[in-house]
Amino acid sequence: xxxxxxxxxxxxxxxxxxxxxxxxxxxxxxxxxxxxxxxxxxxxxxxxxxxxxxxxxxxxxxxxxxxxxxxxxxxxxxxxxxxxxxxxxxxxxxxxxxxxxxxxxxxxxxxxxxxxxxxxxxxxxxxxxxxxxxxxxxxxxxxxxxxxxxxxxxxxxxxxxxxxxxxxxxxxxxxxxxxxxxxxxxxxxxxxxxxxxxxxxxxxxxxxxxxxxxxxxxxxxxxxxxxxxxxxxxxxxxxxxxxxxxxxxxxxxxxxxxxxxxxxxxxxxxxxxxxxxxxxxxxxxxxxxxxxxxxxxxxxxxxxxxxxxxxxxxxxxxxxxxxxxxxxxxxxxxxxxxxxxxxxxxxxxxxx
Amino acid sequence: xxxxxxxxxxxxxxxxxxxxxxxxxxxxxxxxxxxxxxxxxxxxxxxxxxxxxxxxxxxxxxxxxxxxxxxxxxxxxxxxxxxxxxxxxxxxxxxxxxxxxxxxxxxxxxxxxxxxxxxxxxxxxxxxxxxxxxxxxxxxxxxxxxxxxxxxxxxxxxxxxxxxxxxxxxxxxxxxxxxxxxxxxxxxxxxxxxxxxxxxxxxxxxxxxxxxxxxxxxxxxxxxxxxxxxxxxxxxxxxxxxxxxxxxxxxxxxxxxxxxxxxxxxxxxxxxxxxxxxxxxxxxxxxxxxxxxxxxxxx
Numbered sequence: 039x040x041x042x043x044x045x046x047x048x049x050x051x052x053x054x055x056x057x058x059x060x061x062x063x064x065x066x067x068x069x070x071x072x073x074x075x076x077x078x079x080x081x082x083x084x085x086x087x088x089x090x091x092x093x094x095x096x097x098x099x100x101x102x103x104x105x106x107x108x109x110x111x112x113x114x115x116x117x118x119x120x121x122x123x124x125x126x127x128x129x130x131x132x133x134x135x136x137x138x139x140x141x142x143x144x145x146x147x148x149x150x151x152x153x154x155x156x157x158x159x160x161x162x163x164x165x166x167x168x169x170x171x172x173x174x175x176x177x178x179x180x181x182x183x184x185x186x187x188x189x190x191x192x193x194x195x196x197x198x199x200x201x202x203x204x205x206x207x208x209x210x211x212x213x214x215x216x217x218x219x220x221x222x223x224x225x226x227x228x229x230x231x232x233x234x235x236x237x238x239x240x241x242x243x244x245x246x247x248x249x250x251x252x253x254x255x256x257x258x259x260x261x262x263x264x265x266x267x268x269x270x271x272x273x274x275x276x277x278x279x280x281x282x283x284x285x286x287x288x289x290x291x292x293x294x295x296x297x298x299x300x301x302x303x304x305x306x307x308x309x310x311x312x313x314x315x316x317x318x319x320x321x322x323x324x325x326x327x328x329x330x331x332x333x334x335x336x337x338x339x340x341x342x343x344x345x346x347x348x349x350x351x352x353x354x355x356x357x358x359x360x361x362x363x364x365x366x367x368x369x370x371x372x373x374x375x376x377x378x379x380x381x382x383x384x385x386x387x388x389x390x
Numbered sequence: 391x392x393x394x395x396x397x398x399x400x401x402x403x404x405x406x407x408x409x410x411x412x413x414x415x416x417x418x419x420x421x422x423x424x425x426x427x428x429x430x431x432x433x434x435x436x437x438x439x440x441x442x443x444x445x446x447x448x449x450x451x452x453x454x455x456x457x458x459x460x461x462x463x464x465x466x467x468x469x470x471x472x473x474x475x476x477x478x479x480x481x482x483x484x485x486x487x488x489x490x491x492x493x494x495x496x497x498x499x500x501x502x503x504x505x506x507x508x509x510x511x512x513x514x515x516x517x518x519x520x521x522x523x524x525x526x527x528x529x530x531x532x533x534x535x536x537x538x539x540x541x542x543x544x545x546x547x548x549x550x551x552x553x554x555x556x557x558x559x560x561x562x563x564x565x566x567x568x569x570x571x572x573x574x575x576x577x578x579x580x581x582x583x584x585x586x587x588x589x590x591x592x593x594x595x596x597x598x599x600x601x602x603x604x605x606x607x608x609x610x611x612x613x614x615x616x617x618x619x620x621x622x623x624x625x626x627x628x629x630x631x632x633x634x635x636x637x638x639x640x641x642x643x644x645x646x647x648x649x650x651x652x653x654x655x656x657x658x659x660x661x662x663x664x665x666x667x668x669x670x671x672x673x674x675x676x677x678x679x680x681x682x683x684x685x686x687x688x689x
Binding site for chain 1: 476477480486488493494495496497501504505506507508510513514515517
């Protein structure tokens with residue numbers, strides 16, 4: 039009663055006297071990114087102390103480069119995970135796309151841009167097929183994409199072998215259109231004497247777009263709802279199937295984008311590339327606070343997750359350790375992140 | 391006191407919002423529902439009572455537009471309809487609030503409220519407007535939330551149902567189908583939901599209230615449809631039946647009596663329970679004979 043009478047006196051209408059103004063720190067902790075951010079700071083400080091060469095801007099630029107190449111894929115994989123699905127074929131799909139563009143341009147001797155577009159169509163189709171099978175059959179995406187993972191892996195290696203008699207695609211650097219494509223997908227520029235790879239820019243842009251979609255458009259609402267409770271979403275008219283297929287296709291699109299970067303960076307593609315990367319994407323998303331069961335997470339969190347991954351990978355090299363330890367640390371990171379996320383999510387859910 | 395006849399609403403000439411006439415549903419060789427007649431008008435609550443497996447879910451699915459009746463007719467405001475999806479039913483103002491499917495727990499209250507019908511400014515969500523509207527609509531229903539940004543999973547079960555109800559009302563529902571809204575709730579929370587059902591009725595909505603609890607149905611209902619094994623075992627106006635008769639019919643007098651005999655013959659504590667149950671059965675006046683008497687009153 040009293041607060042309805044007093045309501046006009048308080049200028050911002052959304053405030054309620056029963057809501058204690060939380061400190062900025064408490065509000066930050068309630069966000070999905072919180073755990074990842076804390077982890078990123080710890081990892082950064084750790085390598086900053088232990089590896090002197092890690093401190094240089096040049097080193098950090100290369101950390102960011104490694105991060106961005108993975109990060110391009112982590113962003114849609116995180117959205118897909120928030121939407122309640124997995125894509126285990128995401129790693130090899132990058133290679134499939136790159137091989138497709140490369141072999142198509144080379145074998146038909148056409149401008150590489152033609153190959154690039156064919157690869158885009160293929161990647162979108164792979165995403166669509168994954169999504170369509172998952173939606174139509176209701177089979178877990180874990181199983182469906184495990185199947186496509188092996189299929190793509192087999193196609194990548196076998197088809198490359200059949201066409202080129204080698205395990206890698208031929209060098210396409212002297213085919214028409216290569217230099218312009220390289221400018222788009224694999225160039226770099228210099229800021230204050232530090233070389234910045236263009237993928238870093240793309241990565242940040244895509245993370246921002248994904249964040250905007252998630253939080254400021256209805257599609258974002260729908261992504262959270264199809265992951266959080268598909269039946270509820272369907273009951274209020276959200277096109278659950280279309281949304282999931284769109285998310286798989288977004289993974290396909292970014293697989294194409296990443297594949298094009300790899301292709302124009304190295305001119306040639308190893309057909310066995312990309313195996314295992316799907317786990318990196320999923321780990322980064324989970325470390326970044328995305329819930330494995332869907333319905334919760336953020337693109338920024340996943341970006342921080344992949345930054346941790348990049349820092350650890352490069353940090354171990356700068357620290358002069360045996361790189362074989364890398365896998366161990368990634369596993370440790372994942373386990374720690376899951377424990378931390380579980381605790382944080384429980385707090386977020388009970389936080390009033 | 392409550393059982394005094396008040397059929398004043400029936401005096402109006404307007405056709406009921408929803409009317410099912412002799413509706414039935416078969417799934418292949420399985421007959422899920424036979425010969426069901428039911429109606430609900432504006433400002434009325436029609437209660438559908440029945441135990442598990444009585445055919446309540448099938449009935450909801452027909453009214454909500456998920457299924458079409460195999461036999462009989464379905465009319466909305468006097469006009470015959472054949473819905474192919476819940477969306478079409480929704481367009482005619484028939485909204486269903488499911489017991490567990492109402493909300494996405496991890497999403498904020500306001501996002502849940504507008505899910506599937508987001509208000510936009512160009513491509514962007516109009517977040518301040520939606521938060522404000524959500525808070526106001528909930529307040530109109532008597533739910534005073536501290537913060538519409540909290541995940542809806544942090545609300546109590548009753549509050550969650552009410553958010554779903556007020557959402558349906560906000561988006562222009564004329565008829566609300568409530569699927570066991572009180573089933574998973576405690577006594578107090580059930581009371582809260584019943585209050586909102588009355589509130590919805592006062593606002594001129596038709597409510598179809600599905601429940602297996604006659605004590606929840608009787609105080610709010612204007613009509614009662616009792617289902618058993620896919621058939622109607624009674625369709626009453628409020629004035630035609632007392633709470634005890636309703637309870638007795640719901641319990642299925644004969645079955646209850648058989649159960650009490652069974653318990654008594656088991657001896658010991660079970661016999662004691664059986665005896666108590668028999669007393670209860672007699673108190674309620676539910677014997678096989680009484681049940682058939684009550685069925686006569688069905689029109």
